Amino acid sequence: MNIENQVLGLIKLSDYIRAYLAKSTEEFNEDDSEFELLLKKSEIENPWFTIDNQKIAFQQWANLLTEQNIRNWIKDYSVSQISKRVGLILAGNIPLVGWHDVISVVLSNHIPVIKLSSKDKYVIPFLLKKWKEFSGDQVEYEFVDKLENFDAVIATGSNNTARYLEYYFKNHLNIIRKNRTSVAVLKGNETEEELKLLADDIFQYFGLGCRNVTRIFIPEDFLIDRLFESFIGYKDIINHHKYANNYDYNRAVYLLNQDKFWDNNFVMLKEDDKLFSPLSVINFSRYSSVDDVKKFITENEENIQCIVAKDELGFDSIHFGEAQNPGLDTYADNVDTMKFLEIV
The missing domain is CATH 3.40.309.10 (Aldehyde Dehydrogenase; Chain A, domain 2)
Structure with a gap:
């Protein structure tokens, strides 16, 4: 896969999201209408995912995924020469919470094998479809109901679930995240x-x-x-x-x-x-x-x-109002996902 095309595709995806958010429904094209419908379906199936909260998450990602931010983020990491299959068990507590893991795996030249959260199962597939389109088919991914045939895994769950995951994936390279x-x-x-x-x-x-x-x-x-x-x-x-x-x-x-x-x-x-x-x-x-x-x-x-x-x-702290605006180099549980993906 061509990392440069993936980066350019991700920038175009960010531009697409930004343009979608700026439009009124009367200005929507077919893709925009599909996107809006997925947001509505997400809210119906998971009332915590209000349309407003989903759009807040999209705006944050659109602001974050600029060319400068992406290139500054990935420049310090090496890209794998051999693509591996990285299983992702995504959380669904807030909108797009698993998106950082997805783009990290793709930009490391690996293939995300994604088990979506039942609470957030519509938007990430749409974003990946658009990213693949914008990158000239240079984004490979797979959605599964059960993880099989993978080389490493990144999983997020409750503390109780994490104990099960740690046991289940003990023979694989893994990042298992818990409640924080x-x-x-x-x-x-x-x-x-x-x-x-x-x-x-x-x-x-x-x-x-x-x-x-x-x-x-x-x-x-x-x-x-x-x-x-x-x-x-x-x-x-x-x-x-x-x-x-x-x-x-x-x-x-x-x-x-x-x-x-x-x-x-x-x-x-x-x-x-x-x-x-x-x-x-x-x-x-x-x-x-x-x-x-x-x-x-x-x-x-x-x-x-x-x-x-x-x-x-004197704390290693963030400013007021910035808790939900992490940078691309801010990692859940303070575990560097990109470093982990270098050794997969």
Whole structure:
């Protein structure tokens, strides 16, 4: 396969997505109408994949897959001279969550053998079809119901599923990903704009991604009301029936248990040391010393995907509002997928 044609095809795909997003339905051609129909089918079968959230994911990828970004990303990696079959078991918690693995395998000159998530089974096949078309048939891939005849595997699942996958694929080169989540550390001097951007890190995609913040560290004198004020832009999230069901259930549990929590009618804040929080709940804790926060993060490092914080706090962190905007060289579980694919 010709890597240069694949790169050019991927750039054209990005341009196509960008153009599609800019059109009104009256301007759609046949391909655009097919694409729009797949988005609607995805939302019908998986209500978490709203049309708006899917289009947010497409816009992020269109912005990311520029020629400069792609070439800067792949220039430091060697391309395999022999194409191998790399099994991909894709997740479906947020739209296009498996797309990075797919393009990584293709641009490493391997063949992705893809087991789609039942929650996200329409859009990736369409994107691959268009990429193949734009690259002059220089993209090879295969969709399967069960992985067989492969040389390596990249799989994503829950912690329980990961134990099974690790055993099942123990004789193959593999990357097995587990549950992760993200945290935010506030200093107390954040602007209102920064806190509104933190709301994006929490609520985008309903909080279902590993890069969504589920735990916040705040100074001892920080006012909880400041968080609720910054969240108000997401108040309509409660109108989504699946989110509302989670909110109602968790609120009822806390009331029955007489747990202390703060509530603004669409999200709850709970003072809790747990890293993971239920959907519609954000755990928080107060700190007197940043060293205590660093100790917690170090102890839970394998379960944390990213840290949102000000640079001055001294964490290896990202800026507010950037949790769902990783670069091409940002890898799930901090395992370099492209390096792995060099040795397949």
